[in-house]
Structures are given as structure tokens and as C-alpha cells.
Amino acid sequence: MNHRRVVVTGVGVVAPGGVTREGFWSTLTAGRTATRKITFFDATKFRSRVAAEADFDPVAAGLTAQEIRRADRYVQFGLACAAEALADSGLELDEKTLDNTGVVMGSAVGGTMALEDEYVAVSNTGKNWLVDHTYAGPFLYQALVPSSLSADIAHRYGTHGPTQVVSTGCTSGIDAIGYAWHLVQDGEADVIIAGASDSPISPVTVSSFDAIKATTPENDDPEHASRPFDATRKGFVMGEGGAVLILEELSHALARDAKIYCEVTGYASRSNGFHMTGLRPDGLEMAEAIRVSLDQGRTNPSDVDYICAHGSGTKQNDRHETAAFKKALGDHAYRTPVSSIKSMVGHSLGAIGAIEMAACALTIDRNTIAPTANWANRDPECDLDYTPNTAREADVDVALSVGSGFGGFQSAMVFSRLKEAS
Amino acid sequence: MSQPRAVITGIGVVAPSGVGADAHWKSVLDGSSKLAPITRFDASGYPVSLAGEVADFDPDEYVTPRLKVATDRWTWHGFAATQEALDDSGVDLSAMDPYDTAVALASSSGGNEFGQGELQSLWAEPDGAVSVYQSIAWFYAASVGQISILHQLKGQCSVLVAESAGGLDSFAQATRTVRRGTKVVLAGGTEGPLSPYALTCQLATRRLATGTDPDTAYQPFAAGAAGYVAAEGGAVLLVEDLDHARERGAVIHGEVLGWGATHDGRASRPGDGGDTGQVARAMRVALERAGRQASDVDVVFPDALGVPECDRVEAEAIRSVFGDDVRVTTQKGRLGRMYQGGAAVDVATALQAMRYDTLPATPGLTEPAPGCELNFVTEPTTQRTSLALINARGFDGYNTALVVGRYEEES
Numbered sequence A: 001m002n003h004r005r006v007v008v009t010g011v012g013v014v015a016p017g018g019v020t021r022e023g024f025w026s027t028l029t030a031g032r033t034a035t036r037k038i039t040f041f042d043a044t045k046f047r048s049r050v051a052a053e054a055d056f057d058p059v060a061a062g063l064t065a066q067e068i069r070r071a072d073r074y075v076q077f078g079l080a081c082a083a084e085a086l087a088d089s090g091l092e093l094d095e096k097t098l099d100n101t102g103v104v105m106g107s108a109v110g111g112t113m114a115l116e117d118e119y120v121a122v123s124n125t126g127k128n129w130l131v132d133h134t135y136a137g138p139f140l141y142q143a144l145v146p147s148s149l150s151a152d153i154a155h156r157y158g159t160h161g162p163t164q165v166v167s168t169g170c171t172s173g174i175d176a177i178g179y180a181w182h183l184v185q186d187g188e189a190d191v192i193i194a195g196a197s198d199s200p201i202s203p204v205t206v207s208s209f210d211a212i213k214a215t216t217p218e219n220d221d222p223e224h225a226s227r228p229f230d231a232t233r234k235g236f237v238m239g240e241g242g243a244v245l246i247l248e249e250l251s252h253a254l255a256r257d258a259k260i261y262c263e264v265t266g267y268a269s270r271s272n273g274f275h276m277t278g279l280r281p282d283g284l285e286m287a288e289a290i291r292v293s294l295d296q297g298r299t300n301p302s303d304v305d306y307i308c309a310h311g312s313g314t315k316q317n318d319r320h321e322t323a324a325f326k327k328a329l330g331d332h333a334y335r336t337p338v339s340s341i342k343s344m345v346g347h348s349l350g351a352i353g354a355i356e357m358a359a360c361a362l363t364i365d366r367n368t369i370a371p372t373a374n375w376a377n378r379d380p381e382c383d384l385d386y387t388p389n390t391a392r393e394a395d396v397d398v399a400l401s402v403g404s405g406f407g408g409f410q411s412a413m414v415f416s417r418l419k420e421a422s
Numbered sequence B: 001m002s003q004p005r006a007v008i009t010g011i012g013v014v015a016p017s018g019v020g021a022d023a024h025w026k027s028v029l030d031g032s033s034k035l036a037p038i039t040r041f042d043a044s045g046y047p048v049s050l051a052g053e054v055a056d057f058d059p060d061e062y063v064t065p066r067l068k069v070a071t072d073r074w075t076w077h078g079f080a081a082t083q084e085a086l087d088d089s090g091v092d093l094s095a096m097d098p099y100d101t102a103v104a105l106a107s108s109s110g111g112n113e114f115g116q117g118e119l120q121s122l123w124a125e126p127d128g129a130v131s132v133y134q135s136i137a138w139f140y141a142a143s144v145g146q147i148s149i150l151h152q153l154k155g156q157c158s159v160l161v162a163e164s165a166g167g168l169d170s171f172a173q174a175t176r177t178v179r180r181g182t183k184v185v186l187a188g189g190t191e192g193p194l195s196p197y198a199l200t201c202q203l204a205t206r207r208l209a210t211g212t213d214p215d216t217a218y219q220p221f222a223a224g225a226a227g228y229v230a231a232e233g234g235a236v237l238l239v240e241d242l243d244h245a246r247e248r249g250a251v252i253h254g255e256v257l258g259w260g261a262t263h264d265g266r267a268s269r270p271g272d273g274g275d276t277g278q279v280a281r282a283m284r285v286a287l288e289r290a291g292r293q294a295s296d297v298d299v300v301f302p303d304a305l306g307v308p309e310c311d312r313v314e315a316e317a318i319r320s321v322f323g324d325d326v327r328v329t330t331q332k333g334r335l336g337r338m339y340q341g342g343a344a345v346d347v348a349t350a351l352q353a354m355r356y357d358t359l360p361a362t363p364g365l366t367e368p369a370p371g372c373e374l375n376f377v378t379e380p381t382t383q384r385t386s387l388a389l390i391n392a393r394g395f396d397g398y399n400t401a402l403v404v405g406r407y408e409e410e411s
Helices: A021-030 A065-070 A073-089 A112-122 A140-144 A148-157 A169-185 A203-211 A250-255 A284-296 A315-329 A352-366 B021-030 B073-089 B112-123 B142-151 B163-179 B196-203 B242-247 B276-290 B308-322 B340-356
Strands: A006-014 A035-037 A050-052 A101-106 A163-166 A191-198 A241-249 A262-271 A306-308 A398-405 A409-416 B006-015 B035-037 B050-052 B101-106 B158-160 B184-191 B233-241 B254-263 B299-301 B387-394 B398-405
Touching: A006 A021, A006 A073, A006 A169, A006 A250, A006 A352, A021 A352, A065 A073, A065 A148, A073 A112, A073 A148, A073 A191, A073 A241, A101 A148, A101 A169, A101 B254, A112 A140, A112 A203, A112 B112, A112 B196, A140 B196, A148 A163, A148 A191, A163 A169, A163 B158, A163 B254, A169 A191, A169 A241, A169 A262, A169 A352, A169 A398, A169 A409, A191 A352, A203 B112, A241 A250, A241 A352, A262 A284, A262 A352, A262 B142, A284 A315, A284 A398, A284 A409, A306 A352, A315 A398, A352 A398, A352 A409, B006 B021, B006 B073, B006 B163, B006 B242, B006 B254, B006 B340, B021 B340, B073 B112, B073 B142, B073 B184, B073 B233, B101 B142, B101 B163, B101 B340, B112 B196, B142 B184, B158 B163, B163 B184, B163 B233, B163 B254, B163 B340, B163 B387, B163 B398, B184 B340, B233 B242, B233 B340, B254 B276, B254 B340, B276 B308, B276 B387, B276 B398, B299 B340, B308 B387, B340 B387, B340 B398
Parallel strands: A101 A163, A101 A191, A306 A398, B101 B158, B101 B184, B299 B387
Antiparallel strands: A006 A241, A006 A262, A035 A050, A191 A241, A262 A409, A398 A409, B006 B233, B035 B050, B184 B233, B254 B398, B387 B398
């Protein structure tokens, strides 16, 4: 079956440390960490009290007063990312293109921030099971259903194409872009505003990861709390943010002489069928997702120039994916620069997969590989080149990114520099 | 080489209409209301008193004690509907490559009852915290993750949360997945919107019906329409590669032929029932992809929200695509709105209608509201039924249409 080719023509990012595409890129290339003590609420009672918070100003991001009132924080991120990505793409959305322009966003936990705030009010701080509905705000349903994320973007631009929110936990970002890729490949849309967004830094989510000891308990040195692949890592540091990529059918992009960052050449997701949170150390299913996604673009494993790792900074993850890279790429894994941007911008759950794909698009565009910050101590089981601490110039034609999430989902996506556009 | 065809070989329903495809079909033909006063909690302090609950559901029949403590009721219904679909299909998953099997379900709002309990644990006491299961029970992917693990479905899995439209999108996604080489994909979805806090969230839209009579509270397209009644449950169906199904001699219930998804591109507001043109376009695109004409369609299952302005828009869209004559039927008024699950249940009903060549009625619809005139099925009707179109619309602005047909060797 012949699929249409799909390229990335616009990038928009909201991330901790820099709430625009260029701010994000500057954070990454400087190797600067954006993790800090939680300021959004009093986190004293929690085990993990650090996070990568975004200094996001919705007014500065161009949101209207009504959007700000209606939309939970993660939707605001989505709106800001979409605006930046669309402006970057130079796409003119007119009556003719709106029918064939869709919105596909990912989110792991959706409107939990607003849901929790409102819960506290209607339950009178948890006192009542039979909550008092008369204290609820008018946009509470928008918080309950994560479909609000893509709907609000569609509303703003008046798009009429296929619209979806994909929510596969921490692989949501890659999976949303993968879903969008399939739609454009199959001719269901010509353009998709695709990405992901999450704002999980609220007590219920912090408590959820405390309970299973997934997040770091080290709170005294927030800037160095996220240490993927370092032997002394203690767990992940939660983040927040979003990213949007404009996915466009190749001839559509060429016809309007668009700037093309890269081509989406592969995507696959496999489930481990093992455990909702646990990973077997062999990395078998992630390796399979990588193998399939490379195969789709007829990309040889030895052609991979960079791996944007899941790199959450939990011991089981870092070993799991290191094993997966070796299984999928063989000896070439040892020659391939790997990095985890979660060392700098934290783990924003469903959003991070899209933020990492944005990083891959920029990496190919700018031939610069972001480092893994805070790397100092070699873990004998993590013996690849993790690009420690300093960004690196390198020719990157093929970037592979992976995600691993609760539910056992393992996703991989490949971005390649556009070759012959035939 | 033509692309693989996706057929449906297993039906699992867990809904107010009953557990299992047969129980569901019997209820649908019977037409009596399955709406009743809410029993999941004391609803006397809320303006809404009715709901569609899955009565006589014993989770222990489907869920081990170890899994039960780690999951919400919404996931229990997912486990049960999955088991029913797998049993119905007769597929032997253990004989298959796990990468050839997958699950793509829809969910509007995740593990509500469980999540509310955990929020209470966190907030009621100064040193409160959530349990170890909160991180895996509340989020939208919980059911798909658990089902993939339980049944070793290791292929391309998906969780779609486009409010009520996602229940149909999951069939499109399952079909895309089959067309890309996966052999079997579970599709559909269940919902658990019946906890005090989840109900409070739903009340915010002012679209829930406040009537107390199970026969008249939720009357889509009727002159007395005044909102909808929420319900729990849904359906999971097995979408299978045709060659795989034929090789194992499976009973084929029908084929997924086409779908269309559009968006209104504007927010739902009181008095604005959506974009008629986009609702119609979803149906037209679905027919076009199916390679069928509007006149080929034997029955339409509408979204049937029961909110007057939305019903008018949908009725007008259906007339604009099909004219005045196409048969239209919905059982939502008697089963409640299961959100994503409801669209999946409609797919199950459509396949049963083809199997028995019988169109179930729209009970109680004697007087359509002005603008909602359609050729409603008012009594169960024996009629050759080979092609059905199902509509689902999601808050706010999502429109999906799905075309399913009787399986014919020549497509």
C-alpha cells in the first residue's frame, strides 16, 4: 500500500526554562536545567517536592481573556504551541484548507489540575463524598474530558478536519503525532496540528508518583535532581509543557514552498503485556517498536544519527531502553549519540513525547545534539554515549525518539532529513 | 495489491441493556426503559436522579481480586466486554503472535469513581495521600493498558478521548491498524460517569435531563426532548483482518467499510446545536470511503443527544445526506448516554440488526419535535438490513460517522 509522504513544517513549544521554540532550544543547547522546588502549591507533605515548572504567561502567549477563563493550563499550553507552530509554518488556513486540516493532540492526565482545584471546593476539602455541585465552575466539564485540548485549538482556527485526543499515558505525545501521521499518509487530512500537552504539577499527580516511588525523593538540590543514565539517579522529576508540530503532506508543503524541517519516516508502538508500571530489563518490545519504525522508512539501523531517549531517570527505565537500543541497532548503538532532555525540562508525562519530537526536528534542522545534563557517574549497565552535559554539533539526518509509559506502551518515531522530494 | 479488509468477528456488550450481545439485543427489541434512579450513590441532593446503570453486574465473574483493587468500575466493564467479545469471536489469542494483536478503545473521562475516592484520601486529612493504584487506575489509558496486559495484546494500542465521537473513531483506528498488518484489534469503549463528582462535572454543561420518569426523561428528537440521561457501560468488539478470520472459520458479523471525522470548529453554546454542514460532511465522507451511496444505507443510528438544538442540527444533516426516507432508529433514550461506550453499543446493535434482519424501534417517539422529522422506526421491523451508518458527536464540536455493512465476498 502506497502511503503519502508527510513532513514537519512548523514547530511550537512551551517548556520549562523557555516557553517558546527558541527559548526551548536555548535551554537545551546550553545544557541548562529548569528543575526547581515546586512553587505552584505547598508541597511540604510530599516525598518529591521538585519539578520543572514553566513560567508561562497566557497573555504574553496571545490567549484571549475568554480562552484563559475557559481553558485549563494544559489547554493554554496547547493553544500557545499551536499558534507558534502555525506562524512558523507560514500556513494560511483558508476556507479551502480548513476542511482538510485536523488537530490531533496527546495528553496523559488532561485537566487534572482544574479537576483537583474544583474538587477541593465542591467537596469542601475532601470532607464530602456527595460533593456540592452548586460550587462548581461553569467550565468543569471541559476539565473532565480531555477532548477539550484539541477542541479548543479547532475552535480558535475554525478547522474542520479530523480531530482527536490520544491518551496513552507517557507515550501520548509520540502516539498523537503517529496517529496524525497515519491520517495524512492515508489522505484523511492534508495538514494536522499535532502534538501534546500536560500540566500535571498538582498535588494529586505528585502524590500518585510519590505512592509508587517513581519520582525522585532528593529535594535539596533541585537543579541536579533529574539525572538520567547517571549511576546515582533516584527517579524522575515531573515537568509540564507542550509542543505542536505542523504535519503536512509533502506535495502540499512543496506547492507553497514551505520550510521543511524533516520527514516523518516511521512510527510504531508496541505493548509489553507485562505490567502497568514495571519494565522487563530486556527492552524487547521497545526494540521491536524501533525495528518496525526504522523498517517503515527503509532506514538502516546504522543510519541513525541521534537517539532522543525516553531517559526518565528511573533505574529500570534507563536500563530497559539502553538494552532496547542495543537490541535494535546492534553495535551501532555504541556509536550513536543518545540524550535525555528530561534532564533539563523534566518529564511532562504525555507532553514530553511531542516536546522530544520538536527537539528532534530542531536537531535535524540545526545539526546540534542536545546533551544529557547532570551526567557524572557511569552506570555499568548504561554504557552508551549519552552526550554528557555539553551540546554537540553533528550532522544529523536521522533522529530516532522513543517513549515508554504506564500501561506498558513502548513507542518509537523516526524523523529524517528530507531526501529527494519525488 | 488491495489493502486488507477489516471485519467484525466478536461482539461484547456490557450496558444498561444487559451483559452480552444476546441480552443486549433482547432488551433493545423489548424497548422498555433501562433508566432508573441512581443507586451508585445517594443522588437526592442533585438535580438529576436517573441514570443507566449496568444492573446485575458481578465484577468477580470477570476480574480477579488482585486486578479489582487496582482498577475502576469503568475498567471492570472493559474487562467484561472484552471477554464477551473474545468468547463470541472464538479467536485463540494464545496461538497468535502477540504483536499481531492490539486494543484501541475510547474513553471520555477515565476512572471517575476510583479517582474521586483517591482525591478524598488526599484532601480530607492534612497528611493524606493517594494509594499506589491511583497512578494506574484513574488515567484514560488504564483500561487499554490492563486489557493489553491481561490478554497479551502487544501490537499497536490506542486510547482515543474525543468525547462521545471517540467510540466510533476507535473502529476507524482499529481498521487502519488492521490495514497496516495487525490481525486482530479490540475496538469500542466503556464509560463510568456515575460518581458524585463526575456527575457534578457533567451538570456543568446543563445538558443533562432532570426528569424523573424513566420513559420520558431522555427523548431524543421528540417534542419533549430536554437533555440526556448519563449511563455507564459500553461495548468492545473484535475487528479482524478478513483473511485471518476466514482462515480460522470465524463467524463474520459485518465489515467496517468507511468513516468520516469532522469538527464544527466552534464551541458548543446553548442554542447552537453545531454545524449542520460538518455533521453532514462526516456522513458523506464515510459513505464515500465505503464506496457506497446514501441510497444504499438501510438504517441510520444517530447520535441523538436529546438536546433540542443538537437534535435539530443532526436531523437536518441526516435529511441533507439521505433525504426524508432513510430509516432512523436510536435506543439511547431507553439506555442512556454511555458517551464513548454508546457509539460502540450502536455498532453492536447495527450488526445485530443485520444478523436478524430486524430494525429495533425508537421507543416512545410518537411526536418528533419541529425540525426533527425523520423516518423513525417506531416498531421493531423485519427488513433486509445490509448497510448501516452510525453517527457520534462529541462535546464540543466532534463529529464522526461510521459505515458498517454485511460481509460480502466481493467488496
